[in-house]
Amino acid sequence: MNNIEKTTLSAEIEINAPIEKVWALWSTPEDIMQWNTPDATWHTPHAENNLRPGGQFLFAMALKDGSLNFDFTGTYDEVIANRLIAYTLNDGRKSTIHFTAGNPVKLVEIFEADDNQPAAMQQQFCQAVLDGFKRYVEEKP
Template sequence: MSTDRTSAADGFSYALTRTLNAPVARVWQAWTTPEQYTRWAHAVPGSVEMDARPGGAWKATMLTPDGAAFPLTGSYVEVAEPGHLVLGMDVPGRADQVTMSLDLTAQGPDRTEIVLRQTCDTAEERDMAEQGSGMLLDGLEGHLAEGTRA
């Protein structure tokens, strides 16, 4: 996995890149299907709802490693199946959504490069978001590996 970080006048951003052992269509389904997302994203079963189309809503209650639950809500800003998503995330006390982009690129028939990008207001927010995104990618990678075992 590689990580790029920047600190600029317009925010603090990161990009996480990882190559997954699964075709693009399978990675897309894992990211946009509530049942699959629940399995790998540390979400409370039954809490995930997804309307994966521009303007569609999503929500999930996530579990932290220490067992705390916190609800997340947002919308799909851009959806270009099977390779590009921009998710808006609602942040309490903030008028506009924070966005995270996801790009999937085929690396042959059974491998996918995934790149997650986000820009935050502070270095601390970036560090927390980057850590959470890394955990998501770890869970996704584990979920996809389970599917390849016979």
């Protein structure tokens, strides 16, 4: 029996926008390509997103200088519009994103860490992406 505990990390933001706008910008590939970066040295040149249970996603992420790139890919396990997204990455790690409507909207992402990367780095990367999403939503008319 395997009793290895997975390291779970989380990141959260509060966004001053209606939940419908937050949800739409989180899930539309054209928008994902605009906000899905931790900082200005990264970009997401391609995104596919089939936001439904059993649907798959692919976000191609890369450093703009070409020195590093990876595909963030997985399958959605549960989707409740404006409330919850749960998915499994292709490497088997699980993630859940909770959206709490209100003024502001609260978004909390809880995810299993990759044992091959420092946990603090992964948490900071995720938080930076969420911070960028907040800026994108709040600045977009």
